[in-house]
Amino acid sequence: MQTLAKLFEPGRIGTMEVKNRIILAPLGNGFLFATKPGGYLTDRHLAFYEARAKGGVGMIQLSVSALGRPYATGLVFGPGLLSIVDDDHIASARKFTDAIHAHGTKVTFQITHHGAVIARSVAQRPPVEYPELMRVVAPTGKRDILTGFETHSLTIDEIEGIIEAFGQAARRGKAAGFDAVRIQGCHGYLIHQFLSPRTNQRTDEYGGSIENRCRFACEVTRRVREEVGPDYPIIFRMNGDDFLEGGITLEDAVQHGRFFVEAGADALDVSSGPFETHHWQFPGMQQPFAPLARLAGTIKKAVAVPIITAGKIDALNGERILKEGSADFIQMARALMADAELPNKAREGRLLDIRPCIYCGHCQNPAHRAEDGAAQCTVNLALGRELEYEVEPADRRKKVVVIGGGTAGMEAARTLAERGHEVSLHEEADHMGGQWNVLAAYRPEVDTLLRYQERGLEQAGVEVRLNHKLTADDVREMAPDAVVVATGARPASLDVPGVDGPNVVQAIEVLEESVVVGQEVVIIGGRLVGLDTALFLAERGKSVSIISRSKIARGVDHNLKLALMEKLIAHGVRLYPNTVPDSITERGVNAWWDSGEPPAKDHVFVFFKADTVVLAVGARSDDGLTEALSGLAPEVYTIGDAAGVRDVFDAIHEGADVGRRI
Numbered sequence: 001m002q003t004l005a006k007l008f009e010p011g012r013i014g015t016m017e018v019k020n021r022i023i024l025a026p027l028g029n030g031f032l033f034a035t036k037p038g039g040y041l042t043d044r045h046l047a048f049y050e051a052r053a054k055g056g057v058g059m060i061q062l063s064v065s066a067l068g069r070p071y072a073t074g075l076v077f078g079p080g081l082l083s084i085v086d087d088d089h090i091a092s093a094r095k096f097t098d099a100i101h102a103h104g105t106k107v108t109f110q111i112t113h114h115g116a117v118i119a120r121s122v123a124q125r126p127p128v129e130y131p132e133l134m135r136v137v138a139p140t141g142k143r144d145i146l147t148g149f150e151t152h153s154l155t156i157d158e159i160e161g162i163i164e165a166f167g168q169a170a171r172r173g174k175a176a177g178f179d180a181v182r183i184q185g186c187h188g189y190l191i192h193q194f195l196s197p198r199t200n201q202r203t204d205e206y207g208g209s210i211e212n213r214c215r216f217a218c219e220v221t222r223r224v225r226e227e228v229g230p231d232y233p234i235i236f237r238m239n240g241d242d243f244l245e246g247g248i249t250l251e252d253a254v255q256h257g258r259f260f261v262e263a264g265a266d267a268l269d270v271s272s273g274p275f276e277t278h279h280w281q282f283p284g285m286q287q288p289f290a291p292l293a294r295l296a297g298t299i300k301k302a303v304a305v306p307i308i309t310a311g312k313i314d315a316l317n318g319e320r321i322l323k324e325g326s327a328d329f330i331q332m333a334r335a336l337m338a339d340a341e342l343p344n345k346a347r348e349g350r351l352l353d354i355r356p357c358i359y360c361g362h363c364q365n366p367a368h369r370a371e372d373g374a375a376q377c378t379v380n381l382a383l384g385r386e387l388e389y390e391v392e393p394a395d396r397r398k399k400v401v402v403i404g405g406g407t408a409g410m411e412a413a414r415t416l417a418e419r420g421h422e423v424s425l426h427e428e429a430d431h432m433g434g435q436w437n438v439l440a441a442y443r444p445e446v447d448t449l450l451r452y453q454e455r456g457l458e459q460a461g462v463e464v465r466l467n468h469k470l471t472a473d474d475v476r477e478m479a480p481d482a483v484v485v486a487t488g489a490r491p492a493s494l495d496v497p498g499v500d501g502p503n504v505v506q507a508i509e510v511l512e513e514s515v516v517v518g519q520e521v522v523i524i525g526g527r528l529v530g531l532d533t534a535l536f537l538a539e540r541g542k543s544v545s546i547i548s549r550s551k552i553a554r555g556v557d558h559n560l561k562l563a564l565m566e567k568l569i570a571h572g573v574r575l576y577p578n579t580v581p582d583s584i585t586e587r588g589v590n591a592w593w594d595s596g597e598p599p600a601k602d603h604v605f606v607f608f609k610a611d612t613v614v615l616a617v618g619a620r621s622d623d624g625l626t627e628a629l630s631g632l633a634p635e636v637y638t639i640g641d642a643a644g645v646r647d648v649f650d651a652i653h654e655g656a657d658v659g660r661r662i
Helices: 043-054 087-101 115-124 156-175 190-195 215-228 250-263 275-281 293-300 315-324 334-338 342-347 407-418 436-440 444-460 472-478 507-511 528-538 558-570 624-628 648-661
Strands: 011-013 016-018 022-024 059-065 106-111 180-184 234-239 267-271 307-309 329-332 399-403 422-426 463-465 482-485 489-491 504-506 520-524 543-547 574-576 579-585 588-594 603-609 612-615 619-621 635-638
Touching: 043 059, 043 087, 059 087, 087 106, 087 156, 106 156, 115 190, 156 180, 156 215, 180 215, 190 215, 190 234, 215 234, 215 250, 234 250, 250 267, 250 293, 267 293, 275 558, 293 307, 293 315, 315 329, 329 334, 334 342, 399 407, 399 472, 407 422, 407 444, 407 482, 407 648, 436 444, 436 507, 504 507, 507 528, 507 612, 520 528, 520 588, 520 603, 528 543, 528 558, 528 612
Parallel strands: 022 059, 022 329, 059 106, 106 180, 180 234, 234 267, 267 307, 307 329, 399 422, 399 482, 422 463, 482 635, 504 612, 520 543, 520 612, 543 574
Antiparallel strands: 011 016, 489 619, 579 588, 588 603
């Protein structure tokens, strides 16, 4: 049993003692479902956070609407956040803090002015109920390149008004029972806009030198200190690096940190990423674990207050960061969304029982929200449904056969067995995981998920049979009460001349390194698999071009897209959207490139030289068994890719749903 001692040492921020070093980070728009109109507490909102408090986190940092009108930008950016915009909301927030405190967990609140970040929201959905927010402000006003919306440069009087609003918000938060206040100074919001030379072109005392650009942040911090008193902890959240040309550098951030501490901050919470480099705020599957810990460690050497780090951190990496001395506290969000019990399991040494986040981005993608706008998690079906989601015992024990050991089949089999059914799972390969097993070879988060699912099968008592391809006759002989078909999908091909040539391979063959790939490569298909394969090859020194009949990266999550494009461009991968393959020869690919604007197209015939042509054109369902099983069992269900090509979110959710239905 592995012990993570550092994670569970008590820690201090100013006068506040925290029982361990694990912090739940503030959560954004996917968690706006949970309040009553006006931002008052609901049972659903409390249930989500209380589950994490019961799960053992030391501290919760809460996103709230804190600034009062006319500065209440949270009412536009995050309608539905728990509110403390005025004194009438204090009692509601107090119910929240009291409930969290009952579990020995500290809780902070965040004060944010969003500045120019709300410009596009206002342009798309004018806040007619808050007319004062139609005038979007920034350190330096400008015209938005994409929308044409005009932002306005703040006057000195307006700056002073916002500073006072921060002070009053701090007063209300303290009165509501929060243990500390966090000033939001990063992620492209107003304070960050003052700090960055890219967005602050002022020529008065709030612009120019680094000290002047820090002036607004420091005046906010000092005003908050005046309001909350000398013993109330102030946490300042800052960017350690914008990873953006012309933005804040690590060297800038070190100086910023010194200024913030001098102004009264008791701890620095180091993050990254304005909207343009959002993938550094939320590092995803394409990025390493804990990529921001280096920034935190550098800033920690320059100041004498505790440092909080964040960004794709699990329990093991959190322990490592603390041991290395790069930070004093570990902040997680997605990992704790995936498993509310992560701290308790880690403390007990049950690391293999932690349901792992795979950093796929579903929880942040508006396209994957529930009907009520709530965030959904690929691996945790109870997310946001803590009050109603249950896996109940079956009314009658049934004999259930699950065919296919991918993510959908494994989830279905485990859920069925946990409910008391007699379950056998049959997989024709010599390993579980289906096509996801290919990614697991070089994506540790994917490997962790598959190992977690396999462990779940073992713990639930599922009979697993590998190298076992079931036929309809086999199923007839087994006489099950129910069959779940989860046979997945096969890579699709193209109907063009030359597609069967010896120089044409499938992307999955490339990723599993079962084929020889030449130096000059053309990949047909510009969605996630194609982009992933391109990066895989480019990192191994290949010269790669991608051609796609539509846009490049269509349907890919925003943060994954940012990370992929950053890497593909850095590796010199050539991208050709609106390009339709005509034929494949032994020397490459003939294609039609659309260089026109609809409806008048201007197709140009082009040739792409290639030693190897890689197909990444989707998949087709392997559903042949479904029809053959008709009538052989009282219940037959088809899930996952076998029911229609979909992603891992749909696969796991369908597996769990059928597991609860039988």
